[in-house]
Amino acid sequence: MLALAGTGLLPCELNAAEPKLLPPEQAFRFAARALDDHTLEARFTIAAGYYLYRDKLKFAVADSVIANPLLPPGKVKTDEFFGRVETYRGAVVVKLPLGAPITGRTLVLAADSQGCADAGVCYPPTQQKVTLELPEAGRGPGKLVDANPAKKNWFN
């Protein structure tokens, strides 16, 4: 009887919509630019239905962690295990003051992030990188560089 009931319900599950979960680098698109010769700007564009944890955002240049990222306040939620946590949705822009002077004009900015989908899954911490050109002192911002430029996709 139980076996029959189980089999009877299977076709419904087989017909369930396939998941459309995005890979983390698409759910949490990372881009950055140099604002001037000692400040970078990191941006995450977060797909609808996804969120990032504020305290999991880490930035590093050449393996040296940026000590004082200007993280905007997030939306506070209470997690039964971690207590008070802040999350970002939509878009987040973080100013990154460079501590030590950078040798050369090119640098690699690495961003670690971790987030989840409202659909009820979480992604492991993910690292994305961009290579930026620092402008000369007194010159304006450099161009925004996408970590994972959108690829042409017939299904988009």
Added chain:
Amino acid sequence: MTRSSVVKWIVIASAAILALAAGSYFGVRTLQSKPAATRPATGLLGTTLPDAEGRQQRIEQWRGKVVVINFWATWCAPCREEMPLFVRVQHELGERGLQFVGIAVDQVEKVKPFARELGLNYPILIGGYGAMELSRALGNTVMALPFTVIIDRQGNIAYEQLGVVKPETLRRTLETLL
């Protein structure tokens, strides 16, 4: 066509478009939940991972039971939310040959206090981030958590689920396999 019938048409068309959009929106939120086309779980069964005490455990040791392998992590809120259900079901069905095994994509020092707090009554193996690759080989292509597979008594993968397992689906599936 009169003006009012044009308006009526626009209203009907908008309603239809909204309904379609809502359908696809909720469709997108549906997670993968499927009775897997039965295939041997050879790679998974042959996997050896340390438990929280550092002892090497081979998954093969539970062959012959119905084994629920749950990939999870302490940093994954939906994972933690469903684990009390697993504790209850292990308690209820353990004697009939059910074995839950958690594979933590995590560090042992984070797993231990959590396992104590939750009173986990089934083994947790420490997979680290390498366990994500193991789950990918089992069908977790987006590599997110939680991810759960059920292995039948013959060592075949009978079911897989990305995202939280629905209690009724879990119980129904286990009843057919036990």
